[in-house]
Amino acid sequence: MVDDDTELEARLEEQETFDPSEEFVAQANVTDEGIYEEFEENWPECWDRAGKLLDWDTRYDEILDDSNPPFYEWFADGTLNAAYNCVDRHVENGDKNRVAIKWEGELGDTRTYTYQDLYREVNEFAAALRDLGVEEDDVVTLYMPMVPELPIAMLACARIGAPHSVVFAGFSAEALGTRMRSADSEYLVTCDGYYRRGDALDHLAKANEGLESLDHDVETVVVDRLGDAGHGHGLTENQHDYAELVAEQSGNRVDPVERGAEDMLFLMYTSGTTGQPKGVKHTTGGYLAYAAWTTHAVLDVKPRDTYWCAADIGWITGHSYIVYGPLALGTTTLMYEGTPDYPERDRLWELVEKYSVDIFYTAPTAIRAFMKWGSKFPERRDLSSLRLLGTVGEPINPRAWKWYYRHIGEEECPIVDTWWQTETGGMMITTLPGVGTMKPGSAGPPLPGIDATVVDTKGEPVEAGRAGYLTVDEPWPGMLRTLYNNDERFIDEYWREYSDVDSDDPDDWVYFPEDGAKIDEDGYITILGRVDDVLNVSGHRLGTMEIESAIVGVEGVAEAAVVGGEHDVKGEAVYAYVILEDGYDDDEEMRERIVAGVEDAIGPIARPEQVIFTPELPKTRSGKIMRRLLEEIANGEEELGDTTTLRNPDVVEEIQRKAQR
Numbered sequence: 001m002v003d004d005d006t007e008l009e010a011r012l013e014e015q016e017t018f019d020p021s022e023e024f025v026a027q028a029n030v031t032d033e034g035i036y037e038e039f040e041e042n043w044p045e046c047w048d049r050a051g052k053l054l055d056w057d058t059r060y061d062e063i064l065d066d067s068n069p070p071f072y073e074w075f076a077d078g079t080l081n082a083a084y085n086c087v088d089r090h091v092e093n094g095d096k097n098r099v100a101i102k103w104e105g106e107l108g109d110t111r112t113y114t115y116q117d118l119y120r121e122v123n124e125f126a127a128a129l130r131d132l133g134v135e136e137d138d139v140v141t142l143y144m145p146m147v148p149e150l151p152i153a154m155l156a157c158a159r160i161g162a163p164h165s166v167v168f169a170g171f172s173a174e175a176l177g178t179r180m181r182s183a184d185s186e187y188l189v190t191c192d193g194y195y196r197r198g199d200a201l202d203h204l205a206k207a208n209e210g211l212e213s214l215d216h217d218v219e220t221v222v223v224d225r226l227g228d229a230g231h232g233h234g235l236t237e238n239q240h241d242y243a244e245l246v247a248e249q250s251g252n253r254v255d256p257v258e259r260g261a262e263d264m265l266f267l268m269y270t271s272g273t274t275g276q277p278k279g280v281k282h283t284t285g286g287y288l289a290y291a292a293w294t295t296h297a298v299l300d301v302k303p304r305d306t307y308w309c310a311a312d313i314g315w316i317t318g319h320s321y322i323v324y325g326p327l328a329l330g331t332t333t334l335m336y337e338g339t340p341d342y343p344e345r346d347r348l349w350e351l352v353e354k355y356s357v358d359i360f361y362t363a364p365t366a367i368r369a370f371m372k373w374g375s376k377f378p379e380r381r382d383l384s385s386l387r388l389l390g391t392v393g394e395p396i397n398p399r400a401w402k403w404y405y406r407h408i409g410e411e412e413c414p415i416v417d418t419w420w421q422t423e424t425g426g427m428m429i430t431t432l433p434g435v436g437t438m439k440p441g442s443a444g445p446p447l448p449g450i451d452a453t454v455v456d457t458k459g460e461p462v463e464a465g466r467a468g469y470l471t472v473d474e475p476w477p478g479m480l481r482t483l484y485n486n487d488e489r490f491i492d493e494y495w496r497e498y499s500d501v502d503s504d505d506p507d508d509w510v511y512f513p514e515d516g517a518k519i520d521e522d523g524y525i526t527i528l529g530r531v532d533d534v535l536n537v538s539g540h541r542l543g544t545m546e547i548e549s550a551i552v553g554v555e556g557v558a559e560a561a562v563v564g565g566e567h568d569v570k571g572e573a574v575y576a577y578v579i580l581e582d583g584y585d586d587d588e589e590m591r592e593r594i595v596a597g598v599e600d601a602i603g604p605i606a607r608p609e610q611v612i613f614t615p616e617l618p619k620t621r622s623g624k625i626m627r628r629l630l631e632e633i634a635n636g637e638e639e640l641g642d643t644t645t646l647r648n649p650d651v652v653e654e655i656q657r658k659a660q661r
């Protein structure tokens with residue numbers, strides 16, 4: 001047995017390419033290699049294939065309107081409703097008894113919603129939102145953990161044409177306030193609390209604190225998740241109990257509002273280069289068609305499947321691949337409230353076994369944690385129901401890929417390594433599981449119809465194997481349309497770098513995702529990571545500027561620089577270099593106040609791994625902080641790169657010494 005194992009490990013280690021099994025291919029949604037050419041030759045009409053996955057109130061004639069780049073419009077003369085597409089049509093098509101959402105709480109409590117159940121509750125809550133005053137185009141903020149009421153609230157908003165803005169429950173009160181203010185949002189749906197490693201967290205306290213920072217009144221709906229374990233907050237005059245509202249609307253129906261394809265479906269705030277989060281705008285037609293298409297083509301989802309994306313709905317991955325894509329296709333989507341290691345480190349595999357999960361989609365940071373815990377945890381469980389595995393959020397190294405392939409997929413499941421972003425709405429670069437050869441460590445070729453390339457600083461394609469910058473030359477239906485109320489920043493952030501911004505010719509416009517990449521002879525793209533000041537901590541996007549401004553807000557801090565250091569589970573971890581004002585001591589108390597400052601401003605996900613006090617930051621003669629050097633120090637590198645251009649080279653050794661403490 002041991003010998004077999006070692007032999008297998010050795011073989012896997014050497015193997016550089018993997019092909020899907022015949023059995024997988026025989027049943028896959030997309031199997032024709034010709035699809036790449038077909039899309040290219042028929043572009044942009046090829047996208048009708050995505051549009052056709054939806055039911056339209058008014059069928060579109062025009063696929064793409066590119067007359068005003070980069071403000072592209074897709075299916076613009078069509079109308080539809082996203083909730084109708086995710087719920088009603090499955091009820092009407094005779095699938096009302098199929099399970100839409102299977103939910104499991106951390107304590108093992110479960111809830112099941114058939115499409116009929118979902119239809120009922122989405123209607124009732126949509127009616128309740130209307131009664132509270134929500135009108136078409138009002139932004140409703142959803143600050144909720146992983147409870148079924150979150151997708152229900154999203155769909156209820158979609159039903160009445162009110163865009164939602166979901167704020168990840170792990171974000172702080174301050175982060176909630178900033179996002180509500182930015183979106184002028186006068187409605188909030190939140191929750192009393194939720195479970196994390198057995199503790200009943202008090203979420204409403206955070207929500208209330210966030211609301212206090214707003215100048216305008218907010219109508220709030222509160223879901224009671226904790227019951228008697230709750231924290232005893234009374235509801236104020238503007239706060240309503242979710243269950244009561246829904247009960248009052250029992251049996252009521254709301255006609256799905258006919259939305260233009262280009263009407264906003266939702267806003268999602270994400271981190272960028274500046275301290276201000278960006279409100280990414282997604283639309284009803286293009287986004288939903290793209291989410292449905294990629295769920296079909298890449299995740300190979302079929303209505304009879306039990307499909308599980310173990311992300312949080314508070315991020316784009318959850319929007320596209322827990323809620324909109326899977327429900328548009330009428331499958332069963334699994335939601336889990338808790339963490340993977342509670343009560344034990346086999347929790348996720350327990351759920352795979354219990355629900356006979358067919359498709360499992362997670363982040364490399366989780367896989368690295370599973371590897372660290374060891375294969376004995378998945379081995380305890382029967383994982384034979386799995387057919388396909390996926391990853392998203394950050395690069396996955398070949399070792400983690402192979403571990404996932406062997407210990408979770410039992411060498412039978414293809415793995416799709418999917419590169420995409422909040423801004424792209426859905427997957428962009430990955431193999432098609434029923435078509436392509438997989439190369440661990442490389443996401444794969446761009447999807448059919450996606451014109452992504454790797455270029456140098458001048459925009460010229462780089463040679464195979466050379467590092468460059470990822471760009472996308474043609475628009476696609478799932479792309480963001482703009483940043484909320486900020487067209488100028490939209491152009492600056494994503495287009496200016498490689499476009500002729502004065503041109504009306506769409507060929508002069510190139511989308512820049514701000515990732516480094518390289519490409520091989522077969523056109524497979526390996527993503528190297530962000531090239532802007534954005535960190536990727538456990539698959540979460542965090543702006544260094546946001547963290548720095550939180551630290552500088554702490555009393556006694558004069559200046560701060562934040563960089564990412566390598567971390568074996570998180571991928572990147574936050575390293576904060578801090579200069580104190582005179583009269584403050586660099587002691588444990590100060591460190592704790594800095595950590596608390598970051599948690600208050602953003603949330604525990606942004607917590608610094610290390611706070612390094614220093615009398616000065618290494619700066620170039622022009623006064624720029626030399627971040628590269630700080631990164632090298634964070635990574636414990638002894639041989640540092642060129643420091644001759646520093647104004648203050650002496651400080652380097654001192655910082656190095658402090659970082660080692």
Ligand code: 6R9
Binds near residue numbers: 423540
């Ligand atoms: C979906 C999502 C986007 C950034 C992106 C890139 C990184 C995502 C990746 C990946 C390598 C993959 N990223 N998927 N890097 N391989 N398969 O994660 O959206 O939170 O906006 O992050 O994540 O750097 O630019 P978002």
